[in-house]
Amino acid sequence: MSIKLQQEHNSSPGHIQLSDKGGERVFLAETFYISNKKNTVFQVRLTDKGLCLRKESGSGVKEQTILLVDIIGCRCLRSKRRGHGGSACACSALPGPAQLKVVEANSGEQDESDASAYLYIYAYILKRSRQAQKWRTAIKALINDEIPKTPTYTPTDARKLLVLLNPKSGSGKAREVFQQRVAPIFVEAELPFELHVTKRANYAREFVRTRDIFSYRGIVVVGGDGIYFEVINGMLERTDWERALDEVNVGVIPCGSGNGLARSIAHIYGEPYEPKPVLGATLTVIRGRSTTMDLVRVETKSQIMYSFLSIGWGLISDIDIESERLRAIGGQRFTLWSVHRLISLRTYQGRVSYLPATQMVVTNGGEKQFDGSFGRVSGSMMRHSLSYNTALDCPDCHGDGDCETCDTGFGDVLSLETSTGVDSFRPRLDSWYSATSRKSAYYSTAESIYRSVHEKSSQGGSGGDNETESHQMFGPASKIPALTTPVPDTWTTIEGDFVMVHAAYQTHLSTDCHFATSAKLNDGIIWLCIIRGGVSRSQLLTFLLGLSSGTHIPTPQNEFIKMIPVQAFRIEPTSGGPPGCVTVDGERVEYGPIQGEIFRDVANVMVPAQS
Numbered sequence: 001m002s003i004k005l006q007q008e009h010n011s012s013p014g015h016i017q018l019s020d021k022g023g024e025r026v027f028l029a030e031t032f033y034i035s036n037k038k039n040t041v042f043q044v045r046l047t048d049k050g051l052c053l054r055k056e057s058g059s060g061v062k063e064q065t066i067l068l069v070d071i072i073g074c075r076c077l078r079s080k081r082r083g084h085g086g087s088a089c090a091c092s093a094l095p096g097p098a099q100l101k102v103v104e105a106n107s108g109e110q111d112e113s114d115a116s117a118y119l120y121i122y123a124y125i126l127k128r129s130r131q132a133q134k135w136r137t138a139i140k141a142l143i144n145d146e147i148p149k150t151p152t153y154t155p156t157d158a159r160k161l162l163v164l165l166n167p168k169s170g171s172g173k174a175r176e177v178f179q180q181r182v183a184p185i186f187v188e189a190e191l192p193f194e195l196h197v198t199k200r201a202n203y204a205r206e207f208v209r210t211r212d213i214f215s216y217r218g219i220v221v222v223g224g225d226g227i228y229f230e231v232i233n234g235m236l237e238r239t240d241w242e243r244a245l246d247e248v249n250v251g252v253i254p255c256g257s258g259n260g261l262a263r264s265i266a267h268i269y270g271e272p273y274e275p276k277p278v279l280g281a282t283l284t285v286i287r288g289r290s291t292t293m294d295l296v297r298v299e300t301k302s303q304i305m306y307s308f309l310s311i312g313w314g315l316i317s318d319i320d321i322e323s324e325r326l327r328a329i330g331g332q333r334f335t336l337w338s339v340h341r342l343i344s345l346r347t348y349q350g351r352v353s354y355l356p357a358t359q360m361v362v363t364n365g366g367e368k369q370f371d372g373s374f375g376r377v378s379g380s381m382m383r384h385s386l387s388y389n390t391a392l393d394c395p396d397c398h399g400d401g402d403c404e405t406c407d408t409g410f411g412d413v414l415s416l417e418t419s420t421g422v423d424s425f426r427p428r429l430d431s432w433y434s435a436t437s438r439k440s441a442y443y444s445t446a447e448s449i450y451r452s453v454h455e456k457s458s459q460g461g462s463g464g465d466n467e468t469e470s471h472q473m474f475g476p477a478s479k480i481p482a483l484t485t486p487v488p489d490t491w492t493t494i495e496g497d498f499v500m501v502h503a504a505y506q507t508h509l510s511t512d513c514h515f516a517t518s519a520k521l522n523d524g525i526i527w528l529c530i531i532r533g534g535v536s537r538s539q540l541l542t543f544l545l546g547l548s549s550g551t552h553i554p555t556p557q558n559e560f561i562k563m564i565p566v567q568a569f570r571i572e573p574t575s576g577g578p579p580g581c582v583t584v585d586g587e588r589v590e591y592g593p594i595q596g597e598i599f600r601d602v603a604n605v606m607v608p609a610q611s
């Protein structure tokens, strides 16, 4: 909703005063008129709770409070000078200003003969002139948890938000979604941002690895889990990975086909997700709150990477990857392919080993919780790490993209540079530096050497210089044996036929897949679901049908379907079996042995305010 209030012309400039009235702290109280209805008077109070509007008209008195938690921004507008040409540009995306013919105060376009000033307040309720400038100041301060003192508002963090948008995510509408449903709200909230549209797979990863990411207030991906994975792994390829994970919050605006992380965050915070996941996530980004998140260090035969969502072998991974061909139909592709795979069921031979999460404690509320001491990072970097990739930015322009080397005519950048909004929401030329031919090696604590080669993504893009590049992965030191050495006796090992093994550390693998119902963002637990060969089709059907509601695990668990809380695990498919998929965060990795261990609280993810 947007509310427009018009200030009485002759009222005197007041001062922001603090008073207590009926148990609430009143910062401002004044009389406003609603435009076109001069016989309607609004007595408005700005309190520590929100904006209380007392409407007095011929038909009586009505009172309404708009809570501060629902307000994302406000701006002062003036009547627009008559006869001024030009299009509404980005203003047209805002609900209201275009048809009301108002412009930013001090824009130079205002009608000086009309002394009226308008205060627009932008509020989103999901669940449930000078004077105007003064009100704006006080509201902006309060929504940033500050006490309003002075009549000017200076944002505490003037840095821009880095937005990395994948135009190929989901059904390919991320660009439109951002322009129509995200950018206008960022403008309303006066959140400065810089948008970069990815050109190919691994673009976001390189961007994060090579740029000065500390010059941004945070990073938001507009896409799915795949591009979030790129950002996290790009951070872990930096020599300053610890600082990057610690200082740079990463958020997600869901436009992918799975959107497991976005769905999990909404679930954990009790936020509505459908029917407007983009709006909820946008408001989360604007609020700027974050919490810590666990990451899982993943080792395959040739790569080390970090995962935030899941690792899978068999059924669910097969469905995820093989249904790619139905990408155009969006999230429904998973349901359709599940039916197909149930009919043509496969089993895989191999060995699964895990270190159980034994440190379960019973809390006061009787709930079982993991005490999480395992995997807490002690601030150590992988030993013996070497990097050939220390130049983070172009030496000529330091990453600004302004120099000749960097100016490749990359036009897919939009930047909202100033807090005054709509006019500065404009296309801008930019580019970024990508170092080539860098070589590096991965080292585990056991000092075995791993070399990682980023292969060209099957989803292609134009390829480019990243096809054969290798980069060093940093990150917390591993506490489990390398993949090439046997697991300790303290681990549990199962051998035989498996329909699938899927490890998850978020509640949802996708919007409709409530997989690990007890997962938290930062509890140090991997939920390992094992389905053994021999499971009946009806058991499997019940499992698949229960995934959307989180009722897929039988109670009590039976010998074929189990969900086990673990700290680390290893999957070793026996060679020669049927072709299958191994995935990390929904993206396919090489088929073969894979292991994961969880590190608690290592990253920071944007989350809604706790209600």
Ligand SMILES: Nc1ncnc2c1ncn2[C@@H]1O[C@H](COP(=O)(O)OP(=O)(O)OP(=O)(O)O)[C@@H](O)[C@H]1O
Binding pocket: 166, 167, 168, 169, 170, 171, 198, 199, 200, 201, 202, 203, 222, 223, 224, 225, 226, 227, 228, 230, 255, 256, 257, 258, 259, 260, 457, 459, 460, 461, 586, 587
């Ligand atoms: N411009 C691009 N062209 C082709 N592929 C891209 C481009 N930008 C990013 N990618 C790749 O697309 C893959 C999928 O992206 P993303 O996760 O955003 O969407 P999704 O797969 O539809 O969603 P989800 O992962 O939630 O199912 C990522 O792994 C990323 O590397």
